Amino acid sequence: MEKEKDKTVTQSKPLIRVKNVNKTYKVVGGNDVIALNDVSLDIYPNEFICVVGPSGCGKTTLLNIIAGLEPHDTGEVTIDEHPVIGPGPDRGVIFQQYALFPWMTVRKNIEFGMKFKKVWHDVMVVDKKTGETHMERRYEHMTPAEKHALADKYIKMVNLEGFENSFPKELSGGMKQRVAIARGYAVAPEVLLLDEPFGALDAQTRAQLQEDLLKTWETERKTCFFITHDVEEAVLLATRVVIMSARPGKVHEIVDIDLPYPRNQATKMEPHFLELKNKIWDTVYRMYLEVRK
Amino acid sequence: MDEQEKALTGEIKMRKLKDFSDGNPTTRNILNVSSIFVGVLVWFLITLIPSINTFLASPQQVISALGQEVQAGRYFKDIWASLQRVLVGFIVALACAIPVSFLMGWYPKVRALIDPWIQFFRTIPPIALIPLVILAMGLSEMAKYTIIFIAVFLVSVVTIYQGIREVDKTLVKAAYTFGARDINIFLSVMIPAAFPFILVAARLGIATALTTLIASEMTGATYGLGARITSAQQFMNVSVVLLGIITIGIIGFILDRVLLFVEKKLTKWK
Ligand SMILES: Nc1ncnc2c1ncn2[C@@H]1O[C@H](COP(=O)(O)OP(=O)(O)O)[C@@H](O)[C@H]1O
Numbered sequence: 001m002e003k004e005k006d007k008t009v010t011q012s013k014p015l016i017r018v019k020n021v022n023k024t025y026k027v028v029g030g031n032d033v034i035a036l037n038d039v040s041l042d043i044y045p046n047e048f049i050c051v052v053g054p055s056g057c058g059k060t061t062l063l064n065i066i067a068g069l070e071p072h073d074t075g076e077v078t079i080d081e082h083p084v085i086g087p088g089p090d091r092g093v094i095f096q097q098y099a100l101f102p103w104m105t106v107r108k109n110i111e112f113g114m115k116f117k118k119v120w121h122d123v124m125v126v127d128k129k130t131g132e133t134h135m136e137r138r139y140e141h142m143t144p145a146e147k148h149a150l151a152d153k154y155i156k157m158v159n160l161e162g163f164e165n166s167f168p169k170e171l172s173g174g175m176k177q178r179v180a181i182a183r184g185y186a187v188a189p190e191v192l193l194l195d196e197p198f199g200a201l202d203a204q205t206r207a208q209l210q211e212d213l214l215k216t217w218e219t220e221r222k223t224c225f226f227i228t229h230d231v232e233e234a235v236l237l238a239t240r241v242v243i244m245s246a247r248p249g250k251v252h253e254i255v256d257i258d259l260p261y262p263r264n265q266a267t268k269m270e271p272h273f274l275e276l277k278n279k280i281w282d283t284v285y286r287m288y289l290e291v292r293k
Numbered sequence: 294m295d296e297q298e299k300a301l302t303g304e305i306k307m308r309k310l311k312d313f314s315d316g317n318p319t320t321r322n323i324l325n326v327s328s329i330f331v332g333v334l335v336w337f338l339i340t341l342i343p344s345i346n347t348f349l350a351s352p353q354q355v356i357s358a359l360g361q362e363v364q365a366g367r368y369f370k371d372i373w374a375s376l377q378r379v380l381v382g383f384i385v386a387l388a389c390a391i392p393v394s395f396l397m398g399w400y401p402k403v404r405a406l407i408d409p410w411i412q413f414f415r416t417i418p419p420i421a422l423i424p425l426v427i428l429a430m431g432l433s434e435m436a437k438y439t440i441i442f443i444a445v446f447l448v449s450v451v452t453i454y455q456g457i458r459e460v461d462k463t464l465v466k467a468a469y470t471f472g473a474r475d476i477n478i479f480l481s482v483m484i485p486a487a488f489p490f491i492l493v494a495a496r497l498g499i500a501t502a503l504t505t506l507i508a509s510e511m512t513g514a515t516y517g518l519g520a521r522i523t524s525a526q527q528f529m530n531v532s533v534v535l536l537g538i539i540t541i542g543i544i545g546f547i548l549d550r551v552l553l554f555v556e557k558k559l560t561k562w563k
């Protein structure tokens with residue numbers, strides 16, 4: 001995590017590669033649904049990808065396939081050039097419905113994310129015969145103290161100090177999603193996959209969380225794959241916006257968002273922002289009219 | 294004064310809308326207690342009518358029956374015998390229902406094998422099984438445990454299994470993304486998520502155990518509230534029948550409150 005980050009996006013190898021992926025849902029007693037039709041997408045390290053498109057165009061399906069939560073029929077999905085064969089702590093997922101464990105406090109929820117993760121430890125080993133000591137590097141589970149400290153760090157990051165011992169039912173929607181985001185970051189995945197994470201929140205909370213997420217991304221440059229149905233949100237956050245079309249789900253267009261960071265809510269007023277937003281909105285709306293026909 | 298002002302000063306009453314809450318706790322307690330009091334009063338009054346008193350004993354008669362039963366040394370032996378049957382049947386049944394319902398929830402093949410039997414036996418009243426149980430086990434204690442066991446087991450399996458099916462699958466997905474293996478999903482997600490349903494099953498199970506008690510003691514018993522009720526009925530001793538019924542009701546109420554208390558303590562997060 002501490003190593004120097006490569007902030008030049010273009011030359012590096014893709015972190016995640018989705019190539020010619022097809023996915024059809026077999027529906028018992030109905031027509032099969034082609035959720036993804038020949039979808040290809042490369043996600044580079046430190047990118048912030050936003051995916052927009054009419055509902056039912058396969059955004060969630062694509063995310064689940066990258067997360068390893070669902071199999072695809074044909075094509076190739078790799079992370080760091082390894083094929084995705086299942087979920088793993090290298091890909092953190094943040095769900096619209098928060099997915100917090102209701103029986104765990106905020107702290108326990110965040111620590112649970114790290115429960116199965118292994119890290120390198122420098123351990124002092126004593127040779128039984130000679131009594132000499134030497135250091136050894138071991139790949140093992142995190143200690144309770146390490147988990148505690150990391151949980152503290154991320155609770156602070158999402159401004160939830162004082163709520164460590166609250167249960168999810170005692171938190172507002174925005175606070176719950178902040179816990180989920182803290183949990184996602186604490187696992188230190190290579191990429192965060194977010195499925196309409198702010199979709200259930202009111203406008204003010206949403207704006208607040210967008211700013212928080214931007215600030216975090218601007219410092220850590222964690223690769224993000226962010227699904228939203230809100231074009232404005234997509235343009236505000238993304239380095240690239242992927243527009244998907246429905247029936248069958250395809251990548252329709254990829255738009256580079258060349259607005260400089262740091263961005264904030266004021267960015268939404270800038271002429272170039274509005275230009276990009278209107279252009280993408282127009283494309284999405286036209287597809288929506290197509291689908292309605 | 295306009296209408297709005299009149300409403301605020303109470304001159305015009307605001308419409309009261311139903312909100313389906315429990316209402317004022319004091320009012321609720323007063324109503325609870327007075328309902329019981331009025332009920333007993335009505336019971337007392339109607340048993341003054343001789344034709345009714347022949348089949349319904351009066352409160353005084355039940356109290357004197359209580360005195361006689363205690364004097365004869367039967368009352369607490371009855372309670373103990375029944376309580377023991379209820380608790381043994383209930384605990385063993387719940388202890389078996391938990392792993393069975395988890396196996397059904399976890400393995401679709403186990404579910405496919407067990408489900409038809411559960412569905413079949415669910416609708417059969419335990420009383421119908423008595424002849425078979427007696428033939429198999431005689432008039433032993435085991436026969437009584439078995440009847441209660443079957444009834445509680447079925448009701449618990451159905452409840453817990455339903456709960457396991459309803460566990461939020463997003464939680465399972467989330468745990469997988471952290472690198473959980475199947476065993477971790479089972480121990481860290483399924484069990485805690487299904488835990489409230491185990492407690493619900495326990496409360497339903499206790500109620501079922503008590504309602505099956507009379508049937509279970511029909512397999513011949515010297516002591517026991519169910520056996521006492523059945524034999525008193527044969528001697529037309531209605532006050533002892535009523536005493537038995539009231540005692541079972543009170544035991545059920547206490548056991549339910551205990552479980553409710555445990556539930557509140559253990560599932561604060563709900
Ligand atoms: N489990 C499933 N079984 C059948 N069809 C599904 C399933 N999941 C999604 N679909 C269908 O696949 C299409 C894409 O769904 P989804 O990826 O959820 O779209 P989005 O997230 O873009 O709204 C939709 O038409 C949806 O109805």
Ligand SMILES: [Mg+2]
Binds near residue numbers: 060
């Ligand atoms: Mg979706």
